[in-house]
Amino acid sequence: SLARPVTKEKHEETSRVVFDEVDDEKFDGKSNLKRKESGGGKSILEEMIREEERKKEKINRKDYWLHEGIVVKVMSKALEEKGYYKQKGVVRKVIGKYIGEIEMLESKHVLRVDQEELETVIPQIEKGAYDGRVLKAVEYEDICKVA
Secondary structure (H helix, E strand, C coil): CCCCCCCCCCCCCCHHHHCCCCCCCCCCCCCCCCCCCCCCCEEEHHHHHHHHHHHHHHCCCCCCCCCHHHHHHHHHHHHHHCCCCCCCCEEEEEEEEEEEEEEEEECCCEEEEHHHHHHECCCCCCCCCCCCCCCCCCHHCCCEEEC
């Protein structure tokens, strides 16, 4: 229950949802930094710090994301004829970082699927601390429902 996506509720068609962070920080005026306004009312220094953090995040980002206990959707066209296409399942085991042993929710069948053929499932967003807030720098794919 992080934030409410800005775009439409249909998550299947949307490949990415842009989140926007709301700043709650209030400045007490005691700061020695002269605030040069840029864009959203943040000082140049704050912008530089955020940019550095974004660069670090990109460098440290792993190319694998499967994890036991998350809910995923099978997007493999090859499995369409078997009735698994766009069906949800729970990752029961991760094999070598990129292959998931998926227990399908409906049939309880267990499939081995490469993460390339899977996508995360966005949980129903509930009321909470972040209700109505938009978070910047959170990618749509970084959010997943936990079983």
